[in-house]
Amino acid sequence: MADLKNKILELVQDDLEAIEEALIENLKPYLELVSEVAGHILFSGGKRLRPLLMVLAARLCGYKGGYDKTFSTAFEYLHAATLLHDDLVDEAHLRRGKPVAHSIWGNSTAVLVGDFLLARGLSIAAAAGNPIIIQVIADITENMSQGELHQLNRKGSLDLTEAEYMDIIRRKTAVLFQGACRISAILADADKEKESALSDFGFHIGMAFQMADDLLDYTFDTRALGKAVGADLREGKLTLPVIYSLKHARPADRKKMEALIQNGDFSVENFRWLVEILKNSGGIDYTKMLAGDHVEKARQSLSIFNDSKTKNILLGIADYAIVRNY
Amino acid sequence: MADLKNKILELVQDDLEAIEEALIENLKPYLELVSEVAGHILFSGGKRLRPLLMVLAARLCGYKGGYDKTFSTAFEYLHAATLLHDDLVDEAHLRRGKPVAHSIWGNSTAVLVGDFLLARGLSIAAAAGNPIIIQVIADITENMSQGELHQLNRKGSLDLTEAEYMDIIRRKTAVLFQGACRISAILADADKEKESALSDFGFHIGMAFQMADDLLDYTFDTRALGKAVGADLREGKLTLPVIYSLKHARPADRKKMEALIQNGDFSVENFRWLVEILKNSGGIDYTKMLAGDHVEKARQSLSIFNDSKTKNILLGIADYAIVRNY
Numbered sequence: 001m002a003d004l005k006n007k008i009l010e011l012v013q014d015d016l017e018a019i020e021e022a023l024i025e026n027l028k029p030y031l032e033l034v035s036e037v038a039g040h041i042l043f044s045g046g047k048r049l050r051p052l053l054m055v056l057a058a059r060l061c062g063y064k065g066g067y068d069k070t071f072s073t074a075f076e077y078l079h080a081a082t083l084l085h086d087d088l089v090d091e092a093h094l095r096r097g098k099p100v101a102h103s104i105w106g107n108s109t110a111v112l113v114g115d116f117l118l119a120r121g122l123s124i125a126a127a128a129g130n131p132i133i134i135q136v137i138a139d140i141t142e143n144m145s146q147g148e149l150h151q152l153n154r155k156g157s158l159d160l161t162e163a164e165y166m167d168i169i170r171r172k173t174a175v176l177f178q179g180a181c182r183i184s185a186i187l188a189d190a191d192k193e194k195e196s197a198l199s200d201f202g203f204h205i206g207m208a209f210q211m212a213d214d215l216l217d218y219t220f221d222t223r224a225l226g227k228a229v230g231a232d233l234r235e236g237k238l239t240l241p242v243i244y245s246l247k248h249a250r251p252a253d254r255k256k257m258e259a260l261i262q263n264g265d266f267s268v269e270n271f272r273w274l275v276e277i278l279k280n281s282g283g284i285d286y287t288k289m290l291a292g293d294h295v296e297k298a299r300q301s302l303s304i305f306n307d308s309k310t311k312n313i314l315l316g317i318a319d320y321a322i323v324r325n326y
Numbered sequence: 327m328a329d330l331k332n333k334i335l336e337l338v339q340d341d342l343e344a345i346e347e348a349l350i351e352n353l354k355p356y357l358e359l360v361s362e363v364a365g366h367i368l369f370s371g372g373k374r375l376r377p378l379l380m381v382l383a384a385r386l387c388g389y390k391g392g393y394d395k396t397f398s399t400a401f402e403y404l405h406a407a408t409l410l411h412d413d414l415v416d417e418a419h420l421r422r423g424k425p426v427a428h429s430i431w432g433n434s435t436a437v438l439v440g441d442f443l444l445a446r447g448l449s450i451a452a453a454a455g456n457p458i459i460i461q462v463i464a465d466i467t468e469n470m471s472q473g474e475l476h477q478l479n480r481k482g483s484l485d486l487t488e489a490e491y492m493d494i495i496r497r498k499t500a501v502l503f504q505g506a507c508r509i510s511a512i513l514a515d516a517d518k519e520k521e522s523a524l525s526d527f528g529f530h531i532g533m534a535f536q537m538a539d540d541l542l543d544y545t546f547d548t549r550a551l552g553k554a555v556g557a558d559l560r561e562g563k564l565t566l567p568v569i570y571s572l573k574h575a576r577p578a579d580r581k582k583m584e585a586l587i588q589n590g591d592f593s594v595e596n597f598r599w600l601v602e603i604l605k606n607s608g609g610i611d612y613t614k615m616l617a618g619d620h621v622e623k624a625r626q627s628l629s630i631f632n633d634s635k636t637k638n639i640l641l642g643i644a645d646y647a648i649v650r651n652y
Contacts, residue, residue, distance in 0.1 A: 030472070033479055085441060089434035108415035111437055112475045115411060115444070119467035122448065126464040131455040138452040141445035146356070149438045153359055 004323060008316045011309075012052060015069075019051045022069045023076060026124060030116075033105075037113040040101050041080045050075035053205070053317065054180040057198050059310045060302075061188035068187065071128060074137070075180045077121035082144055082172075084114035089152060090235050133183050140179045147171025156236030158258055162243055166207075169214075174206030181205075197301045201314070204298035205321050211291035212322040214239035218275050219284060230271045234264055240290070245283030253277050291322045330649060334642045337635075338378060341395075345377045348395045349402060352450060356442075359431075363439040366427050367406045376401035379531070379643065380506040383524050385636045386628075389514035397454060397513065400463070401506045403447035408470055408498075410440035415478060416561050459509050466505045473497025482562030484584055488569055492533075495540075500532030507531075523627045527640070530624035531647050537617035538648040540565035544601050545610060556597045560590055566616070571609030579603050617648045 009016070023042060027035050051072030058068040086092075087100040088110050094100065102110035118141065125137045151168050154160050181202030185195035217232045218241055232239055238246075238261070246254055260266050260274060278284050298318040305311050335342070349368060353361050377398030384394040412418075413426040414436050420426065428436035444467065451463045477494050480486050507528030511521035543558045544567055558565055564572075564587070572580055586592050586600060604610050624644040631637050 034472070034475060085437050088437060107433065108478055109475070111411050111414060111440075112471055112478060116468065116471040116475060118441075118444070119464065119471050123461075123464040123468050126457070126460045129457040129461075131452065131457060131460070134452045134457070134460045135449075135455075138445065138449040142442065142449050145438055145442040145445050146360070149360060149435070149442060152434055152438060 004316060004320055008313060008320055011313050011316075012056070015052060015055050016048055018069045019048050019055065019072055019076075022073045023048075023051075026070065026073050026077075026120065030120075033109070034113055034116055037101055037105050037109055038080065038117055040098075040104070041083055041095075042076065044095075044098055046076065046080075048076060049209070049317070050079055050176060050180045053177060053202060053314075054184050056310055056314050056317075057181045057184035057201075058188050060305055060308070060314065061185050061190040061194055061198070063184065063188035065187065067128060068184070071124060071183070071187065072180070074121040074124040075176060077117045077124070078137075078141065078144075079176065081114045081117035081121065082148070084110050084117070086148060089148065090237075092231070092235075128187065130186065133186055136179050136183055136186075140175050143171040143175045147173075147175075151237065154238075156262065156264075157238070158246065158261060160238045160243060162240065165238070165240055165243055169207060169210040170203075173210040173213075174203050177206030177209065178202035193304060197304050200301040201298050201318075204294040204301065205318055208291045208294035208298065208318075209321045211240060211287050211294070215241060215284065215287050215291070218278050230266065230274075233261060233274075234266075236261070236264060240287045241278045241283035243283075244286045245278050245281040248283070249277055249281040253281070288322070295319060295322055330642060330646055334639060334646055337639050337642075338382070341378060341381050342374055344395045345374050345381065345398055345402075348399045349377075352396065352399050352403075352446065356446075359435070360439055360442055363427055363431050363435055364406065364443055366424075366430070367409055367421075368402065370421075370424055372402065372406075374402060375535075375643070376405055376502060376506045379503060379528060379640075380510050382636055382640055382643075383507045383510035383527075384514050386631055386634070386640065387511050387514035387516040387520055387524070389510065391513065393454060394510065394513065397450060397509070398506070400447040400450040401502060403443045403450070404463075404467065404470075404502060407440045407443035407447065408474070410436050410443070412474060415474065416557075416563075418557070418561075454513065456512065459512055462505050462509055462512075466501050469497040469501045473499075473501075477563065480564075482588065482590075483564070484572065484587060486564045486569060488566065491564070491566055491569055495533060495536040496529075499536040500529050503532030503535065504528035519630060523630050526627040527624050527644075530620040530627065531644055534617045534620035534624065534644075535647045537566060537613050537620070541567060541610065541613050541617070544604050556592065556600075559587060559600075560592075562587070562590060566613045567604045567609035569609075570612045571604050571607040574609070575603055575607040579607070614648070621645060621648055 027038055027042075054072040054075060055068050083095065084101055087095060088102045088107055092100050093103060101113070122137065126134060147168050147170070150164070151172065154164065178199050179202070182195055182199035185198045214232065217230060217239065233242065242257075242261070246257060249257060257274065257277060260270055266274070295318050298321075299315055302311055302314060353364055353368075380398040380401060381394050409421065410427055413421060414428045414433055418426050419429060427439070448463065452460060473494050473496070476490070477498065480490065504525050505528070508521055508525035511524045516524075540558065543556060543565070559568065568583075568587070572583060575583060583600065583603060586596055592600070621644050625641055628637055628640060
């Protein structure tokens with residue numbers, strides 16, 4: 001697992017450095033506090049997965065223009081903006097092991113810097129001067145806020161369905177990955193077939209990525225993730241492993257699960273019991289299986305492209321989306 | 327004053343009804359809660375000044391397309407989005423005499439519905455398919471969040487300068503009015519001279535409007551405004567009447583003013599004293615004078631257009647921007 005990650009990182013090192021430079025460059029001219037708060041969320045160990053996918057997808061389509069690195073920052077800014085607002089919505093305390101922005105600078109600053117980063121992302125996207133691209137970006141932002149609202153509305157609801165979960169993660173996560181890959185194709189003037197293939201690739205990676213992320217809450221030593229044990233469930237956020245297990249656990253176990261979820265404030269011992277149930281009733285495996293399906297579909301989407309170093313990196317990232325264990 | 331308002335309202339009644347319909351229509355297909363929360367802020371007695379200016383400016387440029395009413399809602403959605411976030415930033419309790427959204431639905435919902443309305447506004451703007459228009463909209467959103475952040479950073483600062491105040495109100499208010507008027511000209515394919523004239527018109531109306539709004543905190547029975555007496559100052563928001571008076575009041579009065587501002591929690595009696603000082607040291611008159619200058623400049627901007635019913639209404643709105651007393 002660590003090998004795959006290191007191998008990918010080595011292959012994209014130059015791209016990541018260029019993206020990092022662009023991220024700094026595009027924030028420089030702004031108010032000191034904006035840079036400080038934005039920097040806190042932007043330069044604290046993010047993976048730059050979204051901009052990286054954009055840059056690689058553009059290369060796969062033979063893009064020769066000079067705007068891909070700059071444009072790719074729009075996706076990181078949009079992502080950072082939603083993190084700032086979501087941490088506030090979730091009343092989170094830690095992200096990547098560091099105190100969240102709103103606990104340092106206050107809610108007001110977190111809201112407004114989030115707004116600023118969103119606006120900055122839009123400006124960068126608008127500068128490409130392509131109406132279709134802008135429509136894609138506008139759709140992304142609309143979907144993301146709707147996904148978050150849907151999730152918020154249904155917090156703590158034991159009857160959240162798998163279909164609702166899929167719709168939520170599609171909107172809040174997959175559309176951004178999808179947009180990053182699709183816009184690359186548009187930027188590179190690729191034909192519709194390639195645009196559609198890359199759109200699918202991004203969508204499936206995004207779905208797999210979010211499922212894997214949701215799994216981490218139950219399969220990994222979450223302290224290393226820099227957030228509290230069972231954070232999702234404490235916030236009343238039901239994700240696929242839980243949704244599946246609520247349906248398939250034995251009645252007595254289900255009752256105890258429901259009580260735990262409604263209570264919200266569970267002990268480490270209770271949490272361990274819950275993780276056992278998620279394993280035994282198939283919630284973990286089912287989620288892994290669906291995430292694996294999405295990775296497979298992501299890989300298949302690229303079949304129309306000739307083999308190349310860039311294609312191989314993209315395939316590696318697809319695999320990595322579900323094996324990451326940082 | 328009331329006459330001017332009624333006369334304008336009569337002349338634009340059809341436009342306002344069409345805007346109202348479009349505002350509802352463009353929110354319909356969305357999640358129930360979004361419509362409810364968004365409706366709370368959108369349908370609670372707003373003046374629709376921004377969409378109205380857009381529709382009238384488009385007509386002045388001979389626009390014959392069918393997208394102006396729909397597009398105009400983007401400006402009301404952007405405005406409503408900032409109100410939702412600003413009320414949270416300001417920890418306000420009332421707006422237009424009603425409890426603010428975050429006190430009913432919570433901070434999280436207010437943040438996310440604000441994000442949604444911003445995204446909705448962008449989608450509507452993007453649908454016009456014009457890259458220049460999109461760039462203007464992106465600039466507006468970037469300026470607005472920077473203006474709000476600047477204001478937030480300097481809350482309670484007694485050394486806020488007039489130049490900073492002007493920059494803050496330009497960004498947080500005037501650019502949206504300016505954009506609404508300028509985009510009309512672009513939408514109508516008007517020449518650069520008309521585009522520039524309408525841009526100036528919107529800018530000056532926006533500046534005058536915000537100064538008049540800031541004056542209302544000190545010149546009017548603020549209970550009728552639906553917010554607490556001296557709300558701006560309680561939040562540490564120094565506006566032009568105060569900035570000017572701090573500079574021109576007698577040293578003893580200035581000291582007392584500074585103490586009041588830093589304390590923040592003043593009695594009605596103290597507030598009355600403050601209003602007297604603002605009057606006597608020229609802060610009120612100076613603000614009125616500058617607001618009046620902007621109205622005059624707004625009127626002059628329209629001089630390149632032939633006389634027409636539409637031009638007269640726009641001139642009336644310019645006058646109204648500083649005499650409104652609701």
